[in-house]
Amino acid sequence: MNTAGGPARTGPRARRAGPAARRSVTPRPGTRLLVTRLLAALLLVAPLLCSRPARAEIPAAYAPMAVRPLPGDDGRIEFDLRPAQQRARQEGKSLYVYLGAADCPYCRRYEAFLREHAPVLAPRFAARYLVVDLHSQLSVTSRHLVLRTEALRLPYADFQRAIGDQRARLLVYPSVWLLDASGRPLMQMPAGAGTFQTVAEQIEILDLVE
Secondary structure, eight states: OOOSSSOOOOSHHHHHHHHHHHOOOOOOHHHHHHHHHHHHHHHHHHHHHHSSOSOOSSOGGGOOEEEOOEEOGGGOEEEEOHHHHHHHHHHTOEEEEEEEETTOHHHHHHHHHHHHTHHHHHHHHHHHEEEEEEEEOTTOOTTTEEEEOSSOEEEHHHHHHHTTOSTTSOOOSSEEEEEOTTSOBSSOOOTTOOOOOSHHHHHHHHTTOO
16 A cells, blocks of 8 residues: 555666665764764763662752763763752752762762751751752763853863862762852862761751861
8 A cells, every 4th residue: 555645656767766775875984983982971871871760869858859960972971950050049049969879888878877867957958958969870980970060061170170179180979069059169178078977067068167
């Protein structure tokens, strides 16, 4: 049965189109490189997208906003903080950005700490901060990680230097940033500091005590 609006053409003109249709096209070198880089990024990000449902690792009591990574350029993955900035601005809050890894035992320890002390800490978070939970994995190193805000779109080390963060040399899991809704740091986080293991320490950070 013919569904294309007319009978199929079987004359000489149709036969002459056959060899051209079968002719193979060799990808350009630049196209091959682009495809290779895209595949590398997908290999990094695929476990994060497929291994579990889209949910935050930070306990639900903190009402976290989960951000999944996107494949970026040159085999990198990108975390886009712009939606979180917009929401924080609407709610009149700052950002508590948490970078954790699915296969990071120290991340699980910090999350357990937050869960245990949620009755005390969650109200303090909610009063001032939108908690942003970035999902990564330990294989994502500083050269693979891109952070994007309304003002910046840079690899980890360059992003850290741009905001004046001392932790530019080494990516540590977990890591925390305190940013205002414009993406500017609220305080200088100590080099090498990722999480806080006592309620008093966590409250000092939330209250911006340096």
